[in-house]
Amino acid sequence: MSTFGGLSIGLRALETQRKSLDVTGHNIANANNEDYNKQRAIHSTTYPHTRPGMNTGFSSGQMGTGVEVETIERVKDQFVNRQMMRENQTSAYWEELSQGLEKLEYIINEPSDSGISSSINQFWNSLQDLSNNPNNTAARNMVRENAKTMIDAFQSVDSQLKDYQTNLNQNLENVKEDINNTAERIADLNKQIISVKSTGQNPNDLLDKRDALFKELNRKINVQGREDGLGNLIITTDGRQIVNGSDHYELEVDPGDEENTAELIHSRTGDPIEPTNGQTKAMFDLRDDKIDLYREKLENLAGELVSEFNDRHRTGYDLEGNQAGNFFRDLENIAGGNKIAEMALSAEIKKEGGLARIAAGNYSNDPTVVGLSAVESTALGDYAVDIKENDSNADQWDITISDLEGNQLDSITINKEESIGFDSSLDTATADPDDIIGFVTADSGEFNLTPRDAGTAEIGLSQFSGSGDNASYLAAMFDSGEVVEGTSIEGYFRTIVSSAGAESKRSQEMENNQKAVLDQLKSLDRSVSGVSLDEEMANLIKYQQAYNSAAKYITKTDEILQTLINMI
Amino acid sequence: MRVTNSMMVRNILGHLQNNMEDLNNLNEQLSSGKLFQKPSDSPIKVSDSLNYKSILNHNTQYQRNLGQAENWLNSTESALKSGTEVIQRARELTIYASTDSLTAEDRNKIASEVKQLRDELIDISQAKQGENYIFSGQRIDQKPFDINKTPSYTVDYQGDKRGITRQFNDGVEMKINLNGEDVFKKDIEALNDLYEELKNGGSGEDIGNYVEDMDISIDNFINLRSQIGAKLNRVRMTESRLTSEELHITKMKSENEDVDLAEVITNLKMEETVYRASLASGSRIMQQSLVDFMR
Numbered sequence: 001m002s003t004f005g006g007l008s009i010g011l012r013a014l015e016t017q018r019k020s021l022d023v024t025g026h027n028i029a030n031a032n033n034e035d036y037n038k039q040r041a042i043h044s045t046t047y048p049h050t051r052p053g054m055n056t057g058f059s060s061g062q063m064g065t066g067v068e069v070e071t072i073e074r075v076k077d078q079f080v081n082r083q084m085m086r087e088n089q090t091s092a093y094w095e096e097l098s099q100g101l102e103k104l105e106y107i108i109n110e111p112s113d114s115g116i117s118s119s120i121n122q123f124w125n126s127l128q129d130l131s132n133n134p135n136n137t138a139a140r141n142m143v144r145e146n147a148k149t150m151i152d153a154f155q156s157v158d159s160q161l162k163d164y165q166t167n168l169n170q171n172l173e174n175v176k177e178d179i180n181n182t183a184e185r186i187a188d189l190n191k192q193i194i195s196v197k198s199t200g201q202n203p204n205d206l207l208d209k210r211d212a213l214f215k216e217l218n219r220k221i222n223v224q225g226r227e228d229g230l231g232n233l234i235i236t237t238d239g240r241q242i243v244n245g246s247d248h249y250e251l252e253v254d255p256g257d258e259e260n261t262a263e264l265i266h267s268r269t270g271d272p273i274e275p276t277n278g279q280t281k282a283m284f285d286l287r288d289d290k291i292d293l294y295r296e297k298l299e300n301l302a303g304e305l306v307s308e309f310n311d312r313h314r315t316g317y318d319l320e321g322n323q324a325g326n327f328f329r330d331l332e333n334i335a336g337g338n339k340i341a342e343m344a345l346s347a348e349i350k351k352e353g354g355l356a357r358i359a360a361g362n363y364s365n366d367p368t369v370v371g372l373s374a375v376e377s378t379a380l381g382d383y384a385v386d387i388k389e390n391d392s393n394a395d396q397w398d399i400t401i402s403d404l405e406g407n408q409l410d411s412i413t414i415n416k417e418e419s420i421g422f423d424s425s426l427d428t429a430t431a432d433p434d435d436i437i438g439f440v441t442a443d444s445g446e447f448n449l450t451p452r453d454a455g456t457a458e459i460g461l462s463q464f465s466g467s468g469d470n471a472s473y474l475a476a477m478f479d480s481g482e483v484v485e486g487t488s489i490e491g492y493f494r495t496i497v498s499s500a501g502a503e504s505k506r507s508q509e510m511e512n513n514q515k516a517v518l519d520q521l522k523s524l525d526r527s528v529s530g531v532s533l534d535e536e537m538a539n540l541i542k543y544q545q546a547y548n549s550a551a552k553y554i555t556k557t558d559e560i561l562q563t564l565i566n567m568i
Numbered sequence: 569m570r571v572t573n574s575m576m577v578r579n580i581l582g583h584l585q586n587n588m589e590d591l592n593n594l595n596e597q598l599s600s601g602k603l604f605q606k607p608s609d610s611p612i613k614v615s616d617s618l619n620y621k622s623i624l625n626h627n628t629q630y631q632r633n634l635g636q637a638e639n640w641l642n643s644t645e646s647a648l649k650s651g652t653e654v655i656q657r658a659r660e661l662t663i664y665a666s667t668d669s670l671t672a673e674d675r676n677k678i679a680s681e682v683k684q685l686r687d688e689l690i691d692i693s694q695a696k697q698g699e700n701y702i703f704s705g706q707r708i709d710q711k712p713f714d715i716n717k718t719p720s721y722t723v724d725y726q727g728d729k730r731g732i733t734r735q736f737n738d739g740v741e742m743k744i745n746l747n748g749e750d751v752f753k754k755d756i757e758a759l760n761d762l763y764e765e766l767k768n769g770g771s772g773e774d775i776g777n778y779v780e781d782m783d784i785s786i787d788n789f790i791n792l793r794s795q796i797g798a799k800l801n802r803v804r805m806t807e808s809r810l811t812s813e814e815l816h817i818t819k820m821k822s823e824n825e826d827v828d829l830a831e832v833i834t835n836l837k838m839e840e841t842v843y844r845a846s847l848a849s850g851s852r853i854m855q856q857s858l859v860d861f862m863r
Binding site: 031032034038101102105106108110111117118121124125128129131132133135136361467468469472475476479490493494495497498499500501502503504505508519522523526527528530531532533534537538541 | 606608609614615622626732733858859
C-alpha cells in the first residue's frame with residue numbers, strides 16, 4: 001500500500017456514493033413515470049492490491065482498494081412483462097369491441113319511443129283503425145304515414161350502422177399510420193441501443209422507451225418481439241417482420257374491391273396481414289362480423305316484412321273495389337344492394353290518390369289459398385268451393401261452388417292459369433276464357449278467383465268499402481308467429497335487440513375482467529420496478545452518510561499525512 | 569410485497585373509479601326510474617319489456633275497437649227498440665181497425681198513421697254510425713233500402729249480407745252488424761200492405777189477419793234484440809277483462825323495468841359511504857412519506 005493509497009480509497013468512495021445519489025435522484029425524478037423502471041447502482045469492490053515482497057506470507061491477505069459503481073442496473077421482471085404484453089393485446093381487443101358494441105346498441109336505440117319496435121306498433125295500430133274505418137281517408141292516411149315512419153326507422157338504423165362500418169374502414173388508415181410510426185421509432189431506438197451497448201454501458205432509459213413503444217404497438221395489433229444477440233428488438237406480426245434491427249417495414253391498406261373491405265398488407269412482401277388480437281382485430285371483427293350480422297338480420301326482417309305484407313295486401317280490394325297491388329315497393333328483384341336502403345312505398349300508393357289504393361277490404365275473412373293440384377274442398381264463409389282437374393282435359397279445372405248445406409249453386413270449367421271473376425250480374429257462365437266469367441251465387445256480391453302461383457289460387461268474396469277485413473288480415477301479420485325464420489316480426493326484432501345486448505354485455509364483462517388481470521400484472525410490475533419514495537429517501541440518507549464518512553476518512557488520512565510531513 | 573408510490577396511487581384511483589361507476593349506475597337508475605337504459609344492461613329484461621310494451625299497445629287498441637263496437641251495437645239496439653215500438657203501435661191500430669164498425673173516415677185516418685209508421689220504420693232502418701249506415705252490411709255508404717213507389721210500392725235491399733267485424737283480441741273477432749233485409753224488409757212490406765188494405769177498404773177480417781204478421785215481427789225484433797243484448801254483454805265483459813289484463817301487464821312491466829326506489833336509495837347511500845371512506849383513506853395515505861420525517 002502506498003502512502004497515498006488511503007486518499008484514493010476515500011476518493012473512490014466519494015465518487016461512488018455521489019453516483020449512487022445521482023441514481024437515487026434520477027429515480028425520484030421519475031417516480032411518476034409509468035414506463036420507468038427503477039434503477040440501482042450496483043456497488044462492488046475495486047481490484048484488490050496484493051503486496052509483493054518477501055514477507056507477504058505474514059500478511060493477512062490482499063488489501064482492499066475501495067469501491068466503484070460496477071453497473072447501473074434496471075430492475076425488471078421479464079416474466080411479468082411478457083405476460084403483460086400478451087394481456088395487453090387481449091385487453092385492447094375487448095376495449096375496442098365493447099366500445100363498438102355499445103355504439104351498436106345506441107344505434108339500435110331500444111327500448112325507446114322512437115325506435116323500430118315503436119314504429120311497428122304504431123303501424124299496427126293504424127291498420128287496426130283502418131279495419132274499423134275502412135272508408136275513412138284519415139285512417140288511410142295514418143296507415144301511409146306510419147308506414148313511412150316505419151321505413152324511416154329501419155333506414156335510419158341501417159344507415160347509421162353502415163356509416164359506422166365506413167368509419168371503421170377509414171380508421172384502419174389511422175391505425176396503420178400509428179403502427180408504422182411506432183415501428184419506425186422502435187427501429188431508431190434499436191440503432192441507438194446497439195451503439196450504447198457496444199461501449200459496454202447499459203442504455204436503461206432507452207430500453208424503457210423501447211419497451212413503452214412496444215407495449216403501445218402491442219395494443220394496436222398482435223405483435224411478437226424477441227431480442228437478438230446484439231440487443232435489437234425484432235418485431236413480427238402475423239409472421240411478417242415489421243422491425244428488424246434499425247430497419248422497419250411498413251404496413252399498407254389495401255382498399256379492397258368492394259365497399260368497406262379494406263385489408264392490411266405488408267408493404268415489402270405484399271402479403272395480407274390478418275390480425276388475431278388487439279385493437280385492429282376488434283375493428284375487423286366489428287366491421288365484418290358484428291355490425292354486418294345485425295345489418296343482415298335487419299335486412300332479413302325488413303325483406304320478409306315487405307314481401308309478406310305485399311302478399312297479404314295483394315289479396316285485398318282497394319276503395320274502388322279493384323284488386324290491390326303492392327303496398328311497399330317490391331324488394332324481391334332488387335339487383336344487389338341493401339334491401340333496407342331500397343325500402344319505400346310502392347309507386348301507386350305513394351302517388352296522389354294512392355290512399356284509395358290501400359287494400360282495406362278483402363275477398364274473405366281469410367283468403368284461402370286453394371291447392372288446385374289436388375281435389376280440395378274449402379269452406380269460404382257462406383260457400384264451399386270444390387276444385388279438381390277436369391277428367392278429360394288436364395289443362396282445365398272444374399270448379400263447383402255450393403252453399404254450406406251442400407246445394408250446388410253452380411259449376412264452371414276454366415283453363416288453368418286464368419284470372420276468373422264470378423260476377424253476380426251475369427247469370428250464365430260464358431265460355432270465352434278472356435272474359436270475366438259470370439257466375440251466379442245466392443244473393444252475394446261477387447266471387448273472385450285469381451290463380452297465383454302454379455297450382456294455387458285465391459278464392460274469396462269481393463267486398464264493398466265497408467269491409468275492413470283485409471286491414472285486419474294485414475294487422476294480423478304482426479301477430480302471426482311464422483313470418484321471419486319461424487317467429488313473429490316483433491319476436492325476431494326482440495331477438496336482435498337482446499342478442500346485441502347480450503353480446504355487448506359479454507364484451508363489457510370481458511373488458512372488465514381483462515382490465516382486472518392487467519391491473520394485477522401492472523401492480524406486480526410496479527411492485528418490482530416502480531419507484532418507492534420512502535425507499536429512495538432511505539437510500540438518500542444511506543448514501544449521504546456514506547459520503548460524509550468517506551469525506552471524514554479523507555480528512556483523517558490528510559491529518560495522518562500532515563503528521564508525517566511535519567515530522568520532516 | 570414491495571409497495572411503491574405509483575402502485576398505491578393507481579390502486580386508490582382504480583378503486584375510486586369503480587366506486588364512481590357504481591354511484592353513476594345507481595344515479596342513472598334513480599333519475600330515470602328504470603333499471604336499464606340500454607339492452608346490455610339486462611338483455612332479457614329489455615326483450616321482455618319490449619314484449620310487454622307491444623302487448624299493452626295491442627290491449628289499448630282492442631279496447632278502442634271494443635268502444636267502437638259498443639257504440640255500433642248500442643245504435644243497433646236503439647234502432648231495434650224504436651222498430652219494436654213502431655210495430656207495436658201498428659199492431660194496436662190493426663186490432664182497432666179490424667172491426668167492421670169503423671167508418672171510412674176513421675179507416676183513412678188509421679191508414680195515414682200506418683203510412684207514417686211505415687215511413688218511420690224506413691227512417692229507423694237508415695240509422696247511421698258516424699258516416700256509415702249500420703243496416704247495409706258492408707255497403708256502408710248505401711242506404712239499406714231503395715223504395716220505388718211506381719208502378720207499385722217495392723222495397724229493394726241494396727246492401728249485402730256480409731258482416732262487419734271488430735277484432736277484440738289476437739285472432740278473436742265478432743260480427744257486430746245485422747243486415748237490413750233480415751230486420752226490416754218484411755215489416756216495411758207488411759206495413760205497406762196493411763196501409764193499402766186500409767186505404768182500399770178491406771174487410772175487418774182481412775185487416776185482422778195482419779195481427780199475426782205483427783206478432784211475428786215483434787217476435788223477430790225481440791229475438792234480434794236479445795242477440796244484440798248478448799253481444800253487448802260480451803263486449804262489456806271483454807272490455808272489463810281487457811282492462812284487468814292491462815292492469816296486470818302494466819304491473820308486470822313495471823316490476824320488470826322500474827326501480828325500487830327504497831332499494832336504490834339505500835344502495836346509493838351505501839355506495840356513497842364507501843366512496844367517502846375510500847377518498848378519506850386515500851388522502852391520508854398519499855400525504856404521508858418519509859420526507860415528512862426528515863430534517
